[in-house]
Amino acid sequence: MKHRSIKKVEEGIFKGLMIIATLTIVISLFMIVVAIVKRGLPAMSWDMVSKIPSGGFYLGKEGGLLNAIIGSVYIVIGSVTLGLCSSLPIVLYLNLYLSEKSRLAQVTRLSFDVLFGIPSIVYGAFGFTLMVYLGLRSSLLAGILTVTILIIPILIRSIDEVMRRVPKEMKDAALSLGATKSEIIKPMLKQVVPGIITAVLLAVGRGIGDAASVLFTAGYTDSIPTSFSQPVATLPLAIFFQLSSPISEVQDRAYAAALILTFIVLLLSIFARIFSRKFSKNKI
Amino acid sequence: MIPNILRVEKFIDVSAEKLHVEKDSVDLAKANQILLSNKPHIRVRNLNVHLTKNHILKNVNLDIPDKAITCIIGPSGCGKTTLLKTFNRLLQNSPEVKIDGEVLVDGENVHGKNANIEEIRKKMGLLSQRPCPLPMSIFDNVAYGPRIHGIRRKRTLKLIVEKYLTEVGLWDEVKDRLKSPASRLSIGQQQRLCLARGLAVKPEILLGDEATSALDPISGKKIEELFLKLRDQYSIVLVTHTLRQAKRIADYVIFMYLGEVIEAGPAAEVLNNPKQKLTQEYLSGNFS
Numbered sequence: 001m002k003h004r005s006i007k008k009v010e011e012g013i014f015k016g017l018m019i020i021a022t023l024t025i026v027i028s029l030f031m032i033v034v035a036i037v038k039r040g041l042p043a044m045s046w047d048m049v050s051k052i053p054s055g056g057f058y059l060g061k062e063g064g065l066l067n068a069i070i071g072s073v074y075i076v077i078g079s080v081t082l083g084l085c086s087s088l089p090i091v092l093y094l095n096l097y098l099s100e101k102s103r104l105a106q107v108t109r110l111s112f113d114v115l116f117g118i119p120s121i122v123y124g125a126f127g128f129t130l131m132v133y134l135g136l137r138s139s140l141l142a143g144i145l146t147v148t149i150l151i152i153p154i155l156i157r158s159i160d161e162v163m164r165r166v167p168k169e170m171k172d173a174a175l176s177l178g179a180t181k182s183e184i185i186k187p188m189l190k191q192v193v194p195g196i197i198t199a200v201l202l203a204v205g206r207g208i209g210d211a212a213s214v215l216f217t218a219g220y221t222d223s224i225p226t227s228f229s230q231p232v233a234t235l236p237l238a239i240f241f242q243l244s245s246p247i248s249e250v251q252d253r254a255y256a257a258a259l260i261l262t263f264i265v266l267l268l269s270i271f272a273r274i275f276s277r278k279f280s281k282n283k284i
Numbered sequence: 285m286i287p288n289i290l291r292v293e294k295f296i297d298v299s300a301e302k303l304h305v306e307k308d309s310v311d312l313a314k315a316n317q318i319l320l321s322n323k324p325h326i327r328v329r330n331l332n333v334h335l336t337k338n339h340i341l342k343n344v345n346l347d348i349p350d351k352a353i354t355c356i357i358g359p360s361g362c363g364k365t366t367l368l369k370t371f372n373r374l375l376q377n378s379p380e381v382k383i384d385g386e387v388l389v390d391g392e393n394v395h396g397k398n399a400n401i402e403e404i405r406k407k408m409g410l411l412s413q414r415p416c417p418l419p420m421s422i423f424d425n426v427a428y429g430p431r432i433h434g435i436r437r438k439r440t441l442k443l444i445v446e447k448y449l450t451e452v453g454l455w456d457e458v459k460d461r462l463k464s465p466a467s468r469l470s471i472g473q474q475q476r477l478c479l480a481r482g483l484a485v486k487p488e489i490l491l492g493d494e495a496t497s498a499l500d501p502i503s504g505k506k507i508e509e510l511f512l513k514l515r516d517q518y519s520i521v522l523v524t525h526t527l528r529q530a531k532r533i534a535d536y537v538i539f540m541y542l543g544e545v546i547e548a549g550p551a552a553e554v555l556n557n558p559k560q561k562l563t564q565e566y567l568s569g570n571f572s
Contacts, residue, residue, distance in 0.1 A: 101380075167416065169412045169413075169414060169416040170416050170418065170419075172374050172410065172412065172416075173410065173412065173416040173418065173478065173481075174418060174428070175374065175405060176372055176374065176405050176408065176409070176410035176482070176491075177405070177406065177409075177428065177429040177432065177481065177482065177485050178402045178403065178405045178406030178429065178432065178433060178485055179402070179428075179429075179432050180402055180432075183432045187418040187419055187420065187428075190418075190419040190420060191419045
């Protein structure tokens, strides 16, 4: 009997710890959202999402954040496209041509794991060096390039994980029909579509929310860029600049910007969930 | 539930027995004749396979007869599947594998330096243990092979798909949903789809790696019947775990043990009057 009651207490303690951990995290995240909504919502208006800043915007006067919204979307679309174009060949090479135990494959995977953990300010600094070297000024192009480098490790590692789980029998089946390795790329990609969607989502989340990598590279501007060589505003930087203002009205607008950013990420997540559910139905 | 399953098993067995009897009386002479008169389709000479430090296949010498069903039997881990994979060189996808010796298909060494591996693989359809449809529609699965070999015209592809789906008895079951994903089919249907997909590239040889072991008895029986139907046109090589299957459909049997070929010959001889003691013991169920 005694032994049994000790077990019960043990069970209770561990369950309690888990509940405490979960609640702490959920409550703190929830408080962030509450803070954003509470301070951002009063400052939200149609102008915020439909107008670019006018003369006295940063002193609390008229205007909106359309420049930063469009800028963030431009950067994310550009860098995810570029990122996919460069990471898919790498992942395919790793999985089709290199064996699991090959030295090159191991080194590549390890280095992407490491790159995954490097703080984004380092990517920003690297992007800046690259810009100076290439003679670029802070611009949409430089921002896209830097964010691309930032998200490539995420894209590669998450797509690679799903592609490694493609059953060997499927590759063998296609090969035994006389397909060359490059001809089995199509079925391989089809098999991992849900994984690619998840990877893109993660990359978008990181790319759109990152301030440090675009700080030096994309610059900031009140207008919407019309070419790749113009600087571009981004939502994280809009938040950063407005938060550092002494005027409380402007600070509130930073929260409104955060609200918009959160909303965009939320929308994307919902879309991706619907997408991957639709695709996983067709999956084997 | 259990009595039902037993009944099904019994039903299968009875029909299988019938099949066997028929085959015995009619085919024995014919099989022998085929095996002796036709020149072998695949010839294996001094084949040795090492995987890291393990000697998987030990000095294998074999002739696989043309237009007949050859069953490779033997206990688990004796190298049956490895042998099968050396035929279409799927083994070389892993780097730790070392292969010595020759596998000659129509006189061409599969493991030769100048071998055109895609052409060789095209000659051999493969049916794996678990059906493995490609992640695309039923139509596209069958059309995949012809497409990669350069057939683009829609009409031609349609004809090919219909022909081979009919050949495996799947056309009537799926003709209204050719566009739906192949993964929606039942596992038995998937296996027949995979067979149709293999046939669509016009192979000369069919390789089956325990092609019926993951299927329910009825689906398994359908696949076996297909093999019997196809044996006049293709050289069929099957790895099988079930002796009963070998008894039902084999014309030629190869018995392997620990990487060596112990006995090979016409099915009736090997299965009914084995010469080697190991074969006798395996057939009487002393080990498996």
